[in-house]
Every structure is written in C-alpha cells, then in structure tokens.
Amino acid sequence: MKVYFDNAATTAMDDRVIESMLPFMRSHYGNPSSVHSHGREVRSAIEKSRKKVAELLNASPSEIFFTSGGTEADNTALVCGIESHGITHAITSPIEHHAVLHTLEVLAKKGVVKLSLLDVNDKGEIELSQLEELLETNPKTLVSLMHANNEIGNLNDLERIGGLTKEYGAFFHSDTVQTVGHFVHDLKNLPVDAIVAGGHKFHGPKGSGFLFVRKDKKIHPFIHGGAQERNMRGGTENVIGIIGIAKALELAYEDMAGHRTQIERIKKHFIEKLYQEIPGVEFNGLSEDLANSLYTVLNVSLPPSDSNRGMLLFNLDLEGISASGGSACSSGATVGSHVLRALNHNPERDSVRFSFSRFNTVEEVDFAVGKLKELYTVEA
Numbered sequence: 001m002k003v004y005f006d007n008a009a010t011t012a013m014d015d016r017v018i019e020s021m022l023p024f025m026r027s028h029y030g031n032p033s034s035v036h037s038h039g040r041e042v043r044s045a046i047e048k049s050r051k052k053v054a055e056l057l058n059a060s061p062s063e064i065f066f067t068s069g070g071t072e073a074d075n076t077a078l079v080c081g082i083e084s085h086g087i088t089h090a091i092t093s094p095i096e097h098h099a100v101l102h103t104l105e106v107l108a109k110k111g112v113v114k115l116s117l118l119d120v121n122d123k124g125e126i127e128l129s130q131l132e133e134l135l136e137t138n139p140k141t142l143v144s145l146m147h148a149n150n151e152i153g154n155l156n157d158l159e160r161i162g163g164l165t166k167e168y169g170a171f172f173h174s175d176t177v178q179t180v181g182h183f184v185h186d187l188k189n190l191p192v193d194a195i196v197a198g199g200h201k202f203h204g205p206k207g208s209g210f211l212f213v214r215k216d217k218k219i220h221p222f223i224h225g226g227a228q229e230r231n232m233r234g235g236t237e238n239v240i241g242i243i244g245i246a247k248a249l250e251l252a253y254e255d256m257a258g259h260r261t262q263i264e265r266i267k268k269h270f271i272e273k274l275y276q277e278i279p280g281v282e283f284n285g286l287s288e289d290l291a292n293s294l295y296t297v298l299n300v301s302l303p304p305s306d307s308n309r310g311m312l313l314f315n316l317d318l319e320g321i322s323a324s325g326g327s328a329c330s331s332g333a334t335v336g337s338h339v340l341r342a343l344n345h346n347p348e349r350d351s352v353r354f355s356f357s358r359f360n361t362v363e364e365v366d367f368a369v370g371k372l373k374e375l376y377t378v379e380a
C-alpha cells in the first residue's frame with residue numbers, strides 16, 4: 001500500500017482540472033497579448049478565470065492578479081506593499097512560512113523596514129495585546145500574519161487581527177496559502193488588504209497562484225516588463241496554470257463543507273488511533289484541537305526512540321507512507337524546522353506532519369498508525 005499524507009506540501013491534481021487545461025495546450029495556444037483571434041480567445045479565457053476566482057472570494061476581478069504561486073504573491077505583497085505605502089516597520093511572527101519571513105528579513109537587512117517579531121508560546125500562539133502595543137507605537141506599519149500555519153496547523157483570527165490593523169491604519173497581509181480552497185474567504189467583508197494562494201494546495205497545478213490586493217491599497221508591480229495583469233506583472237501569462245487554478249477553486253467551493261467533514265473524520269480518527277496505539281504520543285501546536293487548527297494538518301510528536309531518531313520520515317517512506325517534517329523545502333528531514341524550534345520542541349522527540357486531502361481514506365490512517373506502532377514497538 002502506498003499512502004500520500006503530504007497534502008500541505010502539494011496535492012494531486014483533480015482530473016477535471018487537467019481536462020480543463022488540455023485545450024489550452026492543444027489548440028488554444030495563442031499569446032493572450034496578441035490582438036488576433038488566436039490571442040483574443042485565450043485573453044477571454046484568462047479574464048473568465050479571473051472573474052470566477054473573484055466571484056468565489058467575493059472580490060472584484062480588478063483585485064486579483066495571477067502569479068507563479070504563493071511565494072511570488074507573498075513577495076509581491078510584502079516588497080511592493082511596503083514600497084508603495086511608505087511603510088517603515090513590519091510585524092510578523094517567527095513561525096511564518098519562509099516566503100514571508102525571509103522576504104521581510106531581507107527588507108530589514110537592507111534598512112527598508114524595522115522588523116518586529118511577535119512572541120509565540122509553546123503551542124505557537126501569539127498575543128494580540130503585544131500586536132496592539134507595537135501598532136500603537138509605530139505608525140506606517142505592515143502586519144503579515146498567516147491564516148493557517150503550514151506545519152502545525154494553528155489558525156489565526158483574521159477578523160480580530162484585521163480589526164486591530166484597521167484601527168491603527170496598518171497594511172494587513174495574510175499568507176492564506178494553506179486555507180484558500182479549504183475555507184471560505186469573503187473578501188468584501190474580511191478586514192485584510194492582501195491575501196495569496198497557490199493552486200497546487202487545492203488540487204490545481206503547481207506554478208499557479210494569485211494575489212488579492214484591495215482596491216484602495218494599490219501597489220506597484222514586482223515583476224517589470226509587458227503590460228500583462230494590468231501592468232502589475234510583466235511576462236506572458238501561465239495560461240494553463242490560470243485556467244487550472246480557477247477550475248480547482250471552483251471545484252473546491254462546489255462541496256467545501258462535504259470535503260471538510262470527510263477530512264475532519266480522517267484527522268479525528270488519526271488522533272484517536274495514535275492515542276490508542278502509541279503511548280506517550282503528543283501533538284505539536286494546536287493541531288490536535290479540531291476547532292482551532294487547519295483540518296488538513298496533524299503534527300505528531302513521538303516519544304524518544306533510538307531506532308527512529310532523525311530517521312522517522314525515512315522509515316515511514318520505506319513502508320510506503322509519504323509525510324513530511326515541516327514545510328516542503330525541509331521534507332525528508334525532521335531537523336531544522338524553524339517552527340518547531342520557535343515552540344521549544346524537545347529535539348529528542350521526532351515530529352512528523354501528516355496532511356490530508358479529500359482523496360485520503362480512514363483505511364490509510366489505520367495502515368499508517370499500524371506501521372508507526374511497529375516502528376515504535378521494535379525497541380520496547
């Protein structure tokens with residue numbers, strides 16, 4: 001049996017997404033910037049995709065910009081949000097994805113902004129009172145706090161954070177890569193200025209993404225070149241990626257509640273089975289707390305074990321189970337997670353992130369827990 005429990009790293013494409021993209025590889029190959037009919041039909045398909053994405057997120061099409069993924073969208077929002085709005089101070093947390101953390105660190109190193117990192121407790125939670133204190137004393141601030149953490153699944157309350165940033169006139173960017181396609185975002189009402197998405201996190205193609213920037217918070221382009229994306233991103237569009245991400249989002253919204261119920265059942269069963277079978281098991285961050293974590297992520301901390309130390313992901317892989325130690329770039333290694341370090345996680349314990357999609361089953365959970373039990377009883 002082969003089991004894929006690394007859906008926070010990337011998901012399998014839905015066949016219907018692939019079908020929607022095929023005509024744009026085979027016959028609709030015009031350059032969308034060309035004014036002849038071959039170009040115009042592709043331009044029209046791109047704009048239909050933009051409209052679809054905007055409708056699903058309750059935004060305006062003029063607020064959606066297609067990108068090469070979440071990383072580019074985060075970079076654009078942060079670098080250009082800061083430049084365009086004369087921002088001199090940025091607030092984030094030490095457990096953000098590197099697409100945010102490294103971008104802000106580079107800007108701080110260059111002297112563009114002063115960077116403040118919020119404290120996190122051992123469960124990865126921030127204190128809004130600390131955010132408010134920093135906002136009070138620093139005008140011209142950008143706040144970047146993710147909706148859901150990709151490693152431990154903690155959810156931030158975007159309503160409350162957005163309420164505070166509004167009160168103090170700060171620019172609020174949220175990395176929503178792990179929640180677009182899994183949660184409803186009502187952008188006319190959610191107090192955020194910029195959010196981002198990556199299509200491959202919800203059964204769309206890799207190398208596709210988008211950035212939402214609120215109309216009244218316009219920013220400069222990040223990539224200079226042609227007039228594509230209404231002068232916001234130069235370069236011939238990734239047409240198949242755009243068609244695919246819009247289709248994937250449409251499918252995600254068709255039965256989001258149903259997918260959520262199915263995946264929550266898998267996660268709940270996983271937690272129960274682990275408690276039954278692995279004495280001393282613990283969960284990192286809030287991932288065990290179904291109400292306060294991303295339903296697709298479970299971060300498991302296993303008791304110290306000589307035969308698995310540093311080898312757990314490798315041992316699971318040998319058994320046909322694909323999981324991860326954290327973000328995709330650190331897959332294959334349980335060491336080095338900046339998120340777990342920030343939570344003061346005991347390095348004697350191995351951690352593994354299991355992440356789910358609607359293509360997983362309860363039987364796969366039983367298989368994985370059975371294998372974990374074998375790995376952890378060898379020594380006993």
Ligand SMILES: Cc1ncc(COP(=O)(O)O)c(C=O)c1O
Binds near residue numbers: 008071099178207208
């Ligand atoms: C929270 C978060 N932000 C950003 C990214 C980067 O997205 P992409 O792979 O589309 O560039 C990821 C991907 O792992 C992520 O989980």
